[in-house]
Every structure is written in C-alpha cells, then in structure tokens.
Amino acid sequence: MFFNALHRIYTGFIGPPTARKQDDAIRFGLLGASNIAPIALVGPAKSHSEVIVAAVAARDRSRAEAYAKKHGIPIVHSTYEDLLQDSSIDAIYIALPNSLHYEWALRSIRAGKHVLLExxxxxxxxxxxxxxxxxxxxxxxxxxxxxxxxxxxHPAWQTFLTRIHRDPEAGQVKNAFVQQYLPKGFCPNDDIRWRFDLAGGAMMDFGTYTMSCLRQIFNQEPTEVLEARFRGLLTPLPDLQDAGQIDQAMNASYRTADGKTGTLLADLSASGDWPLLPNSWTKSLPRLGWPKCEVELEERVIEDTDGRVHGVKRNVTMWNHLAPSVYHRVDVEDTHTIRVGDRVVKSWKESKKEKAYKWPSCDIRANDEQEWWTSYRHQLNEFVNKVKGREGSGVWVDGDDSIRQMEAVDETYRKAGLLVRPSSVFKL
Incomplete structure (x- = not known):
C-alpha cells in the first residue's frame, strides 16, 4: 500500500508520462504565472494526448519567461490581452487573484476562448x-x-455521494459536517488571501470547497444560514486595506427547506488540536490532519411486517476529498435495529471502508483512466470531453451551479457581519 501511494503521488504530481499529442489537441494559454497551474493544468496536460499548454502571460514578462522555461511552455506573451489575441490558443486557464476572475473570464470568452476558471x-x-x-x-x-x-x-467523491444518495440502504441526509484547513504559517502575512480588495478571505478560498461539498451532500440549496462566526486576522499588516473585513477562518451552519442541517469549517491558519495531547500544549503549533466530510443519515425502514420493524441508520465519512489520489477513504457505518413496538429486539453494526482511485471496470464511465490520475487530471479529461462534444462521465459544474455557489458564499458573509467581496468595475 505504501509503495502504491508513492507511485500515485510521484506519477500524478511529479513525473506524469508524456503522451503523444494529437493534431487537434486543445492549446491552452495561462493567464498568470500562478503556483497552482503546475498542479492543476501543466502536469495533468502532459499525460493527455489532446492538451498542450502552449503559452503564458504574466504582469512581469521576466517572471513569465522564467516560469515558461521551468515548465516547458514554448510561448511567452507580454500582456494578458496579447495572449487572448493569439489565434493559436484555444483555451485559457485563469488562476489570477479572485477579483480578476470576472473580467478576464469575460475577456477570454469575448476572444472566443474556452475557459477553465479557478x-x-x-x-x-x-x-x-x-x-x-x-x-x-x-x-x-x-x-x-x-x-x-x-x-x-474524482471517482472517490462520486463513490462518497453514491453511498449517501443512491445506495438502497441510505436514508435521507439529516446532518453534515465538512472541514478543511491549512496549518498555521502556511500563508504569510502578505499573502493575497488577506486582501479584501482582491476578494480574499477564508470563505473565498477553502470555504468555497466546504460550501460546494455541503451543497453536493444536501443535493439542494441551503435556504438559511443559521450561524456564521469568523476569526479575523490576528496580526494584520498596517497597510493592509480593509483588514477588518478579512476572515482567516469561518465556521458556519446552514439549513435546507426540508430541514437538513450542515456545518462547515474553513481555516487558513489552523493550530492546536493535536491527537493524544492536551490542546494547551499544542494550541500555538500548526494543526495537521486530513480534510473530512461527515454525513449522518436518517433511519430508513427496510422491513416492516407483523409489528416487527427493521431500520438502518447510516453514517458516511470521507477522508481527504481534496487530494484523493494521494490517499482517501470512504467509511460507511450502518447501524441496524430491529424493534417490536417500542422494544429493541436486536441491534448491530456493519462497517466497510472503500477506496476508488478510478472508475470500476463495470462502470460505464470507465475508460482509460489510471489510479495515479489526480482530481485535476479527471477534471481536465471532462473539460476536453465538453470542448470536443463528447459525453464523458457526466460530472460537470454548470453555470447555474456556480451562481448558486456564490449566492451561498455571499449569504455566509452577511450572516457573519462581513461585507460581500467588492465587484469589478469592468464592463463588457
């Protein structure tokens, strides 16, 4: 298992095989020399026969040139607009500061480019x-x-959803909890995540994942933000604009129209809570641990005959949904109870632990994917399928979904007593 993990990590993130490129491969341009692009696109593109990362543009041309040399990108443009006007480029990857996403997505679409938008x-x-x-x-x-x-x-996330929504023994979602955090010290004081004018904050970073997870678990939109509490910057820089509006961590709870409840925790500077040690010893130390989604389902009656009722109550936990190719696990625990009237006759638990590094061979979505494919590689595959007009796995994030996502984020900020992140002045 250890060597399998090493193989997945190395091949998926460090040394993916280089595929022979097809003549009609989609040629990507990168807007910005971002830290995430090598993981999110440059690396995954190497193993995809229909994708070429062909160009990059950054505010500083010398930085773009160094970035291009490091990652084997043949074309460097001096401005973002020059990249959009390059007729050899089919698609744009945008990993700019949040405040620039709207403008440059619209500019890219106006230029006729497909857009993969962070x-x-x-x-x-x-x-x-x-x-x-x-x-x-x-x-x-x-x-x-x-x-x-x-x-x-990634198949792991879809397996998790299956155990909640599509398994015959699964009841309705009752309650959910999603947590993601970065260890204290990961983000320096001058990180753009702490800039209100750049649409920063925990809810705009890891909080978007936790909110997206909750919405997927609910399988509907939350209608009410029950509570939203944030931790602000502890030591903001003196010249940090609107520092009081920045959430370093967000803890929020929600309810749907039919009574489902859920809580998210997103922390970009987490400390303490080490296992087996008093928190007083570790509260100033960086916190370590896997991202986690926990779901409690209502009891489902699977047999009701002659006054004898057999019910099953399920709990499902997914570990490390954010980087499942490194490691993940889906824990399913079913508590069976047999009652006669109000009397419990028998009770027992059944547990299983699942992993899904690729689609099962019997699944119609199974194709040529490999266990080392990262979630980004699976995403790129579906992006290409959509551009090429192919059916693909059926997993997608459509425009309405993205709109509802941002509505939920805005409502969380309002409930927390913080301002919604400011709009761009760009008009098209």
Missing part, C-alpha cells in the same frame, strides 16, 4: 450572474466555461 468563479453572486448568464455564453457554439471544482470529478 474557484471561486467571481468575487460575488452579482458578478457570477453577470458572467454565467452573459449573451456570449448563450450563443450557438459558445465557448466552454468551467469553474474548477476539481474534487468533484
């Missing part, structure tokens, strides 16, 4: 509605636009 799609719901409902995206043959919630595309 989350969050926009700074707020108003921008999301303007972007995803724009006439340019409604026209025949419009470019493909995808908000890059990569975790959704």
């Amino acid at each position: 989350k969050p799609s926009c700074s707020n719901a108003e921008e999301a509605r303007a972007l995803f409902n724009h006439p340019l995206l409604k026209a025949k043959g419009a470019p493909v636009l995808l908000e890059a919630f990569h975790y959704r595309f």
Whole structure:
C-alpha cells in the first residue's frame, strides 16, 4: 500500500508520462504565472494526448519567461490581452487573484476562448450572474466555461455521494459536517488571501470547497444560514486595506427547506488540536490532519411486517476529498435495529471502508483512466470531453451551479457581519 501511494503521488504530481499529442489537441494559454497551474493544468496536460499548454502571460514578462522555461511552455506573451489575441490558443486557464476572475473570464470568452476558471468563479453572486448568464455564453457554439471544482470529478467523491444518495440502504441526509484547513504559517502575512480588495478571505478560498461539498451532500440549496462566526486576522499588516473585513477562518451552519442541517469549517491558519495531547500544549503549533466530510443519515425502514420493524441508520465519512489520489477513504457505518413496538429486539453494526482511485471496470464511465490520475487530471479529461462534444462521465459544474455557489458564499458573509467581496468595475 505504501509503495502504491508513492507511485500515485510521484506519477500524478511529479513525473506524469508524456503522451503523444494529437493534431487537434486543445492549446491552452495561462493567464498568470500562478503556483497552482503546475498542479492543476501543466502536469495533468502532459499525460493527455489532446492538451498542450502552449503559452503564458504574466504582469512581469521576466517572471513569465522564467516560469515558461521551468515548465516547458514554448510561448511567452507580454500582456494578458496579447495572449487572448493569439489565434493559436484555444483555451485559457485563469488562476489570477479572485477579483480578476470576472473580467478576464469575460475577456477570454469575448476572444472566443474556452475557459477553465479557478474557484471561486467571481468575487460575488452579482458578478457570477453577470458572467454565467452573459449573451456570449448563450450563443450557438459558445465557448466552454468551467469553474474548477476539481474534487468533484474524482471517482472517490462520486463513490462518497453514491453511498449517501443512491445506495438502497441510505436514508435521507439529516446532518453534515465538512472541514478543511491549512496549518498555521502556511500563508504569510502578505499573502493575497488577506486582501479584501482582491476578494480574499477564508470563505473565498477553502470555504468555497466546504460550501460546494455541503451543497453536493444536501443535493439542494441551503435556504438559511443559521450561524456564521469568523476569526479575523490576528496580526494584520498596517497597510493592509480593509483588514477588518478579512476572515482567516469561518465556521458556519446552514439549513435546507426540508430541514437538513450542515456545518462547515474553513481555516487558513489552523493550530492546536493535536491527537493524544492536551490542546494547551499544542494550541500555538500548526494543526495537521486530513480534510473530512461527515454525513449522518436518517433511519430508513427496510422491513416492516407483523409489528416487527427493521431500520438502518447510516453514517458516511470521507477522508481527504481534496487530494484523493494521494490517499482517501470512504467509511460507511450502518447501524441496524430491529424493534417490536417500542422494544429493541436486536441491534448491530456493519462497517466497510472503500477506496476508488478510478472508475470500476463495470462502470460505464470507465475508460482509460489510471489510479495515479489526480482530481485535476479527471477534471481536465471532462473539460476536453465538453470542448470536443463528447459525453464523458457526466460530472460537470454548470453555470447555474456556480451562481448558486456564490449566492451561498455571499449569504455566509452577511450572516457573519462581513461585507460581500467588492465587484469589478469592468464592463463588457
């Protein structure tokens, strides 16, 4: 198992095989020399025969040139607009600061380019509605636009959802909890995540994942934010604009129209809570641990005859949904109870632990995927399928989904007493 994990990590993130490129491969341009692009696109593209990362543009040309040399990107453009006007480029990957997503997604679409857009799609719901409902995206043959919630595309996440929504022994979702955090010290004080004018904050970073997870678990939209508590910056820089509006961590609870409840915790500077040690000893130390989703389902009656009732109550936990190719596990625990009237006659538990590094061979979605494929590689595969007009796995994030996502994020900020992130002045 250890060597399998090493193989997945090395092949998926460090040394993916280089595929022979097809003549009609999609040629990507990168807007920005970002830290995430090598993991999210450059690496996955190497093993995809229909994708070439062909160009990059950054605010600083010398930085773009160094980035291109490091990652084997043949073309460097001096400006973002020059990249959009490059007729050899078919698609744009946008990993700019959040506040620039709306403008450069629209500019890319206007230039006729497909767009893979890093989350969050926009700074707020108003921008999301303007972007995803724009006439340019409604026209025949419009470019493909995808908000890059990569975790959704991995078979592990879909297996997790199956155990909640599509398994015959699963009841209705009752309650859910999702947590993701970065260890204290990971983000320096001058990180752009702490800039309100750049649409920063925990809810705009890891919080977007936790919110997306809850919405997927609910299988509907939350109608009420029950509570939202944030931790602000402990030592903001003196010149940090609107530092009081930045959430370093967010803890929020929600309810749906039919009574489902859920809680998210997103922390970009987590400390303490080490296992087996008093928190007083570890509260100043960086916190370590896997991202986690826990779901409690209502009891489902599977047999009701002659006053004898057999019910099953399920709990499902997914560990490390964010990087499942490194390691993940889906824990399913079913508590069976047999009652006669109000009397419990028998009770027992059945547990199983599952992993899904690729689609099962019997699944119609199974194709040529490998166990080392990262969630980003699965996402890229579906992006290509959409551009090429192929059916694919059926997993997607459509425009309405992205709009509702930002509406939920905005409502969380309002409930917490914080301002919604500011809109761009760009108009098209």
